[in-house]
Amino acid sequence: MNNFIFHSPTKFVFGKNTEFQVGALLKSYKAKKVLIHYGTGSIKRSGLFDRVVQSIQKENIDFVELGGVVPNPRDTLVYEGIELCKKEKVDFVLAVGGGSAIDSAKAIAAGSKYDGDFWDFYDGKATIEDALGIGVVLTIPAAGSEGSASSVITKTDGMLKRGHYSPFYRAQFSIINPELTYTLPSYQTSAGAVDMMGHIFERYFTKSENTLFVDRLAEGTLVSIIEAAKVLMDDPTNYEARSVICWAGTIAHNGFFGVGRNEDWASHRLEHELSALYDVTHGAGLAVIYPAYMKYTIDVDVQRYKRFAMKVFGVESINKTDKEVALEGISKLEEFYQSIGMPTRFEGINAKKEDIDFLVEKLEENVGQEFGHYQVLNLEDAKNIYLLACAK
Amino acid sequence: MNNFIFHSPTKFVFGKNTEFQVGALLKSYKAKKVLIHYGTGSIKRSGLFDRVVQSIQKENIDFVELGGVVPNPRDTLVYEGIELCKKEKVDFVLAVGGGSAIDSAKAIAAGSKYDGDFWDFYDGKATIEDALGIGVVLTIPAAGSEGSASSVITKTDGMLKRGHYSPFYRAQFSIINPELTYTLPSYQTSAGAVDMMGHIFERYFTKSENTLFVDRLAEGTLVSIIEAAKVLMDDPTNYEARSVICWAGTIAHNGFFGVGRNEDWASHRLEHELSALYDVTHGAGLAVIYPAYMKYTIDVDVQRYKRFAMKVFGVESINKTDKEVALEGISKLEEFYQSIGMPTRFEGINAKKEDIDFLVEKLEENVGQEFGHYQVLNLEDAKNIYLLACAK
Numbered sequence: 001m002n003n004f005i006f007h008s009p010t011k012f013v014f015g016k017n018t019e020f021q022v023g024a025l026l027k028s029y030k031a032k033k034v035l036i037h038y039g040t041g042s043i044k045r046s047g048l049f050d051r052v053v054q055s056i057q058k059e060n061i062d063f064v065e066l067g068g069v070v071p072n073p074r075d076t077l078v079y080e081g082i083e084l085c086k087k088e089k090v091d092f093v094l095a096v097g098g099g100s101a102i103d104s105a106k107a108i109a110a111g112s113k114y115d116g117d118f119w120d121f122y123d124g125k126a127t128i129e130d131a132l133g134i135g136v137v138l139t140i141p142a143a144g145s146e147g148s149a150s151s152v153i154t155k156t157d158g159m160l161k162r163g164h165y166s167p168f169y170r171a172q173f174s175i176i177n178p179e180l181t182y183t184l185p186s187y188q189t190s191a192g193a194v195d196m197m198g199h200i201f202e203r204y205f206t207k208s209e210n211t212l213f214v215d216r217l218a219e220g221t222l223v224s225i226i227e228a229a230k231v232l233m234d235d236p237t238n239y240e241a242r243s244v245i246c247w248a249g250t251i252a253h254n255g256f257f258g259v260g261r262n263e264d265w266a267s268h269r270l271e272h273e274l275s276a277l278y279d280v281t282h283g284a285g286l287a288v289i290y291p292a293y294m295k296y297t298i299d300v301d302v303q304r305y306k307r308f309a310m311k312v313f314g315v316e317s318i319n320k321t322d323k324e325v326a327l328e329g330i331s332k333l334e335e336f337y338q339s340i341g342m343p344t345r346f347e348g349i350n351a352k353k354e355d356i357d358f359l360v361e362k363l364e365e366n367v368g369q370e371f372g373h374y375q376v377l378n379l380e381d382a383k384n385i386y387l388l389a390c391a392k
Numbered sequence: 393m394n395n396f397i398f399h400s401p402t403k404f405v406f407g408k409n410t411e412f413q414v415g416a417l418l419k420s421y422k423a424k425k426v427l428i429h430y431g432t433g434s435i436k437r438s439g440l441f442d443r444v445v446q447s448i449q450k451e452n453i454d455f456v457e458l459g460g461v462v463p464n465p466r467d468t469l470v471y472e473g474i475e476l477c478k479k480e481k482v483d484f485v486l487a488v489g490g491g492s493a494i495d496s497a498k499a500i501a502a503g504s505k506y507d508g509d510f511w512d513f514y515d516g517k518a519t520i521e522d523a524l525g526i527g528v529v530l531t532i533p534a535a536g537s538e539g540s541a542s543s544v545i546t547k548t549d550g551m552l553k554r555g556h557y558s559p560f561y562r563a564q565f566s567i568i569n570p571e572l573t574y575t576l577p578s579y580q581t582s583a584g585a586v587d588m589m590g591h592i593f594e595r596y597f598t599k600s601e602n603t604l605f606v607d608r609l610a611e612g613t614l615v616s617i618i619e620a621a622k623v624l625m626d627d628p629t630n631y632e633a634r635s636v637i638c639w640a641g642t643i644a645h646n647g648f649f650g651v652g653r654n655e656d657w658a659s660h661r662l663e664h665e666l667s668a669l670y671d672v673t674h675g676a677g678l679a680v681i682y683p684a685y686m687k688y689t690i691d692v693d694v695q696r697y698k699r700f701a702m703k704v705f706g707v708e709s710i711n712k713t714d715k716e717v718a719l720e721g722i723s724k725l726e727e728f729y730q731s732i733g734m735p736t737r738f739e740g741i742n743a744k745k746e747d748i749d750f751l752v753e754k755l756e757e758n759v760g761q762e763f764g765h766y767q768v769l770n771l772e773d774a775k776n777i778y779l780l781a782c783a784k
Binding site: 001002004010011210216224 | 393395397403404405408602604605611636639640
């Protein structure tokens with residue numbers, strides 16, 4: 001195992017009716033005035049917003065609200081949130097939603113304690129030294145932002161999609177009630193499953209050695225996600241399957257599977273360009289990228305792909321070459337994605353082959369000439385992977 | 393999954409040479425004066441104490457020291473530590489050692505901020521409302537106290553061994569350098585493996601339903617501990633095996649495997665009486681208790697024991713009844729314990745059949761008439777399990 005620091009200080013409050021604890025939790029973290037930050041208003045229609053507000057008011061905590069977060073959240077709303085927080089003397093940002101609302105809330109929390117332009121953090125020009133408190137009521141299990149130290153924001157001017165990592169981006173608490181995810185559209189449920197699996201892939205496919213212990217934990221989690229996602233296609237209010245997805249999504253990205261190894265994140269870089277250009281759901285974009293990425297990098301470590309095939313998809317190895325087993329694993333992954341309604345090629349997300357040069361250009365702008373660790377990719381590799389993702 | 397709260401805020405700093413970071417870590421938590429708390433002096437002979445002191449002095453942090461912690465740590469030293477901390481205005485307790493030093497440090501940290509007798513916490517008469525900061529440099533992977541919210545102290549007067557749980561018992565940071573465990577006597581290494589496996593067993597053997605996801609993670613961890621413990625019998629300076637043991641021991645008891653389920657802890661109750669009376673290493677006592685406990689409770693859920701046998705020990709199920717498979721798993725566990733030099737019967741720890749009535753008497757004093765969850769045990773059951781543990 002490589003040396004590592006694992007620090008996941010967030011208090012995870014998991015289970016039925018846990019949203020009723022939000023007021024008491026905010027009080028325990030000494031919140032006085034809260035910004036409730038959310039998306040398109042579905043939390044108002046569902047009654048969740050009212051339950052949250054009642055719980056907050058019960059503790060005599062003030063609040064203001066800011067809705068309108070969109071998928072691939074924009075810098076413009078972050079600026080608005082920061083202005084509101086400064087004006088209203090907000091000391092705690094409560095995201096009610098999925099990864100977009102949480103990522104946006106994180107940027108607002110840091111930007112509100114910073115005199116300069118919050119984009120400096122995402123541009124690598126400044127380091128976060130303070131932030132407002134951050135709390136979460138999760139409604140979409142996917143991004144893992146409820147447990148992670150990261151936030152991804154898109155700069156509208158130029159459509160730059162950039163991530164930033166900071167210990168200040170760990171929520172103080174995250175409320176995770178699987179029942180709140182019952183009404184998610186099937187497409188979002190599936191994209192979420194792909195997303196959290198991706199967070200594990202970025203750690204599982206590593207060149208680091210002596211990773212078997214955590215590999216086993218990763219495989220057990222992948223198997224559990226796959227099983228649960230399949231159940232939810234037919235039975236979206238299956239509490240146990242929703243629970244598995246919710247908890248797996250959280251530990252998939254709080255750092256637990258990254259201990260003792262180098263992480264990769266090349267596929268995420270490749271996908272970010274897709275979702276920035278086409279505004280496609282991140283998970284759907286990943287379902288397009290991973291099969292192509294895996295085929296392209298199969299010779300980096302055939303044994304690892306073979307193990308993946310056998311442990312995660314139960315591929316048999318008798319009378320097959322290692323590479324055949326490895327490829328069968330990738331096929332099984334594609335089949336799984338398709339079985340839960342996910343696209344696995346450019347055309348499934350209305351992406352165009354003729355945009356590839358532009359995608360690579362934006363990639364260069366965002367990550368430079370080289371990226372990734374499992375296989376260090378250059379821009380030519382990136383182009384080839386995009387091309388593979390176009391193939392029939 | 394049952395509702396749960398998972399909150400493991402400790403910063404785990406893992407790997408080679410990490411003890412050199414202790415000063416900087418203490419500084420980051422604003423420590424001004426530290427009590428270095430340790431055991432029998434082996435950390436002085438090994439040079440670890442000097443490295444820790446140098447790192448602390450480099451940051452201009454003051455310190456006092458208190459050694460002398462013994463296995464099954466005593467209240468008497470805790471009182472001494474509390475007096476020292478109050479007198480010297482200590483604000484941070486740094487345990488350098490294993491579970492005993494850490495548990496003792498936790499009691500000192502809480503007792504130093506309490507006007508009454510610290511034993512009130514262990515007696516259930518008071519709740520911890522404040523504590524000094526707690527840091528750890530781990531030298532014995534076993535108890536998991538570096539990541540847990542618990543502390544077990546023995547009251548010398550009457551030999552009462554009692555545990556207490558508190559969020560204040562989570563260390564702010566724990567430094568885990570697997571190399572520091574190279575010189576552990578083989579017996580301690582083995583007892584540590586048994587101990588951490590026990591922390592998983594207490595969660596794995598549950599009557600809660602829908603636990604498959606976390607069961608898989610538990611099984612992967614158990615397999616990894618067993619493999620690593622075997623390697624260390626012949627190759628005690630194998631860094632990778634030491635790493636697996638160290639990290640598995642930490643996550644085995646920080647609550648990770650307890651999410652969404654009821655925990656048991658009956659075997660720990662039964663063992664505490666053994667180590668209180670005979671001053672036996674906790675892990676060795678557990679190796680005596682678990683096979684007896686498992687045989688006694690096998691009919692509670694044969695399927696669970698069967699799964700354990702198959703997933704952890706690779707027992708084949710063809711042409712066998714479920715119970716045969718389950719029993720074979722328990723035999724494999726006994727064989728494993730024996731293969732790493734652990735006792736599996738009373739005689740192996742110099743415990744006596746004729747003491748059983750006394751053990752049950754003390755058990756009643758400590759836990760009352762009933763305990764455990766997987767099977768709720770009464771005192772007659774306890775006697776029967778002790779008797780099974782005497783059998784040849």
